[in-house]
Amino acid sequence: MAESSSSSSSPTEEIVRLIKRLSGFKICWCYRWACNRCDFHMESDKNTTREPQRRRPKRRMQSAESSSAAASIPPDVSSPHEDNGVQDVVDQFFQAGKPTLGQIVRQRLSEGRKVTCRLLGVILEESSPEELQKQATVRPSVVEVLLEITKCCDLYLMERVLDDESEARVLQALETAGVFTSGGLVKDKVLFCSTEVGRTSFVRQLEPDWHIDTNPEISTQLARFIKFQLQVSAAKPERTAPNVFTSQSIEQFFGCA
Structure with missing residues (x-):
């Protein structure tokens, strides 16, 4: 059931x-x-998190393209600020490249260590011993050259005088002009004699690398014994020997005139 x-x-x-x-x-x-x-x-969340990762290389490519585009700009294209900076560098370059008087002196003297120089017609306005009996005047334009020479060379000045008063007059003129202030030139290095032969003897005894004179006869006599000479003359002098240079003034020789 x-x-x-x-x-x-x-x-x-x-x-x-x-x-x-x-x-x-x-x-x-x-x-x-x-x-x-x-x-x-x-799955959708995974896809959304992966998409930015796929796009990152594209952003890097864009930045690389922008950097390459910047690199392709011609180097002569610059902003006004850059132009000013470049001009400053150029100005400093040319200023640095311009030689100073001291550099010119050392170059023209071929790194010589001893220089002898007569006074009349080179350092002084006067041109004869007779004029020194009345006055002695240092040429202002020559002082700076002398001071530069004394910085790199042992400088001796010499001249023929007719009396002791002329000698004192010359020393006083050199001191007033400030030639002795640098310490490179002292009064003991200013030599005096009574004849032209005496000046030639001074030069021979000192054996300088350079001698500066106005007398062409002395330059010819010393050409065999002195390495270099500078002959100074108001009229353009003729060069007498390969080691004898000529100039209308000592300032002109060193490019100061």
């Missing part, structure tokens, strides 16, 4: 069982749909 009742279920019970099966199927379907949607969002 129980077996027949269980096998022969009513239509109502069949409907209930069908509804339960459908409910279970719906729950499973919803679960799977929810899982799939979750996976979809996770």
Whole structure:
């Protein structure tokens, strides 16, 4: 009796069982749909985080292109500030390249260490011993040259005088002009004699690298013994020997006139 009742279920019970099966199927379907949607969002998040990484090389390429474009600008194109800076460097270069008087003196004297020089017609305005009996005047334009020579050379000045008063007059004129202030030239290095031969003897004894004179005869006599000479003459003198240079003044020889 129980077996027949269980096998022969009513239509109502069949409907209930069908509804339960459908409910279970719906729950499973919803679960799977929810899982799939979750996976979809996770994948989307991964894609969005990867896209900037893919775009970074493109940004680097753009920066590289901009740097290469800057490098392709011609080097002579510059801003006004850069032009001013370049001009300052150029000005400093030419100022640095311009030699000073001291550099010119050393170059023209070929790094000589000892120089002898007569006074009349070179250092002094006067040109004869007779004029020195009245006055002695140092040429202002020659003082700076003398001071530069004394910085690099042992300088001796010499002249023929007719009396002691002339000698004192010459020393006073040199002192007034400031020739002794540098310390390179002292009064003991100003030599006096009574003849032209005496001046030649002074030069021979001192054995300078350079001798400066106005007498062409003395220059000719000393050409064999002195390494270099400078012959000074108001009129353009003729060069008498390969080691004898000529100039209208000592300032002109050193480029100061």
